[in-house]
Amino acid sequence: MLSSVTLKHVGRINIVTKVATATQTRTIHDLTLRKKTGEPMLKYGLGGRSSTNGHIATVFGCTGFLGRYVVNKLAKQGTQVVVAYRDADEARHLKVTGDLGQIIPLEFDLRNKEQINECVRHSDIVYNLVGRDYETKNFTFNDVHVDGSRVIAESCAENGVARFVQMSALNASEDSTSKFLRSKALGEKAVREVIPDATIVRPGTMWGHEDRFLNRIGEDGGWQYYVNEGNTKIRPVSAIDVAHALEIMLTAESTTGKTYELYGPKEYSIKEIFELAREITMKPLPIRAAPNAVFKLAATFFDKLPYNQMVSPDLIERMSMNDKITPGALTFEDLYINPTDLETVAIQFLRRFRSNAVFDLPYEKGDGQVQKGVYHLID
Numbered sequence: 001m002l003s004s005v006t007l008k009h010v011g012r013i014n015i016v017t018k019v020a021t022a023t024q025t026r027t028i029h030d031l032t033l034r035k036k037t038g039e040p041m042l043k044y045g046l047g048g049r050s051s052t053n054g055h056i057a058t059v060f061g062c063t064g065f066l067g068r069y070v071v072n073k074l075a076k077q078g079t080q081v082v083v084a085y086r087d088a089d090e091a092r093h094l095k096v097t098g099d100l101g102q103i104i105p106l107e108f109d110l111r112n113k114e115q116i117n118e119c120v121r122h123s124d125i126v127y128n129l130v131g132r133d134y135e136t137k138n139f140t141f142n143d144v145h146v147d148g149s150r151v152i153a154e155s156c157a158e159n160g161v162a163r164f165v166q167m168s169a170l171n172a173s174e175d176s177t178s179k180f181l182r183s184k185a186l187g188e189k190a191v192r193e194v195i196p197d198a199t200i201v202r203p204g205t206m207w208g209h210e211d212r213f214l215n216r217i218g219e220d221g222g223w224q225y226y227v228n229e230g231n232t233k234i235r236p237v238s239a240i241d242v243a244h245a246l247e248i249m250l251t252a253e254s255t256t257g258k259t260y261e262l263y264g265p266k267e268y269s270i271k272e273i274f275e276l277a278r279e280i281t282m283k284p285l286p287i288r289a290a291p292n293a294v295f296k297l298a299a300t301f302f303d304k305l306p307y308n309q310m311v312s313p314d315l316i317e318r319m320s321m322n323d324k325i326t327p328g329a330l331t332f333e334d335l336y337i338n339p340t341d342l343e344t345v346a347i348q349f350l351r352r353f354r355s356n357a358v359f360d361l362p363y364e365k366g367d368g369q370v371q372k373g374v375y376h377l378i379d
């Protein structure tokens with residue numbers, strides 16, 4: 001705003017000096033308070049990426065598949081995001097998701113409480129997305145999902161972090177036959193013991209560009225396989241929809257202390273997903289089918305290899321389990337999100353597995369209807 005104009009007469013020349021001062025108008029709407037801590041959040045700017053919404057969020061597990069979408073969505077609305085990483089190279093791509101100074105990479109080790117304290121002490125919300133599909137020689141499922149979650153939750157409690165969001169998994173249960181799912185359930189319990197009003201999120205199998213689901217089906221290696229004769233029933237969910245749900249939890253205090261089960265709108269058998277992939281990629285997918293016991297034996301061997309630990313007997317067990325939805329659990333609907341159906345957009349993820357000769361062809365479903373789903377990957 002132009003605050004003053006001065007006119008000086010210097011000889012016969014008139015010099016007009018314009019003094020411009022930026023004035024900021026703030027209204028009560030720019031101020032929000034964290035219900036639990038009373039901490040004030042002051043918005044600054046017009047909204048969006050180049051403004052600040054006053055929130056500081058820490059995302060553990062940000063270097064994974066879901067992490068990039070969560071960090072992007074938070075930063076896009078002006079949140080300052082602490083991205084907690086183990087390997088700096090793995091977090092480098094996150095730097096550009098926010099404006100200058102908005103993305104703060106901090107190194108941490110799941111067993112180093114001091115480092116975790118550093119990562120959370122300025123934040124008003126912490127997301128724990130840390131998880132691993134397989135055990136390593138350094139970390140068991142319990143180390144990552146139970147002890148790791150507990151130490152992060154304790155650090156948040158000690159540092160007065162107002163909100164805590166814990167990523168679990170659909171089907172997590174203490175009685176599960178899968179060690180992974182048991183540890184996820186125990187992780188939820190450990191977090192709730194420390195922070196009773198933590199928000200728990202249980203997503204189904206997530207799909208997206210960097211997933212470990214469609215990519216495993218579409219890739220050319222000839223290693224495609226399904227267990228349980230492809231009859232396992234799952235409700236795959238878009239990683240972007242899950243990230244959207246986490247974004248809403250940033251400000252929606254109504255999500256405090258709740259458990260959300262986030263799954264796709266349609267149930268598919270694995271066989272149907274393979275069929276969809278075969279139709280879209282326009283090539284036969286070599287599918288290896290064998291009894292679960294044989295797969296588990298093979299997986300035990302691959303699990304022992306010092307590299308590429310992508311298959312384990314526990315993964316085979318999970319692949320033969322149907323998705324079970326807890327009756328009455330909160331879902332996308334309670335967050336006013338319409339989850340995307342995989343079928344309508346699958347071509348955008350599977351087209352790259354096509355041969356050059358048919359790359360540009362539209363996907364015509366059995367009924368001849370051309371699928372035109374337009375999907376904003378990073379909106």
Ligand SMILES: NC(=O)c1ccc[n+]([C@@H]2O[C@H](COP(=O)([O-])OP(=O)(O)OC[C@H]3O[C@@H](n4cnc5c(N)ncnc54)[C@H](OP(=O)(O)O)[C@@H]3O)[C@@H](O)[C@H]2O)c1
Nearest residue numbers: 061062063064065066086110129130131167169204205206
């Ligand atoms: N993807 C799915 O279909 C699916 C389904 C249900 C639930 N979930 C859960 O949702 C969350 C996010 O999934 P995602 O697919 O994004 O997982 P992801 O790609 O495997 O990423 C996992 C993240 O956890 C970190 N991490 C793993 N072990 C760690 C350890 N010992 N110390 C520190 N950090 C560690 C990884 O860090 P590094 O990059 O340093 O390894 C990475 O940032 C996970 O908790 C997962 O279990 C995923």
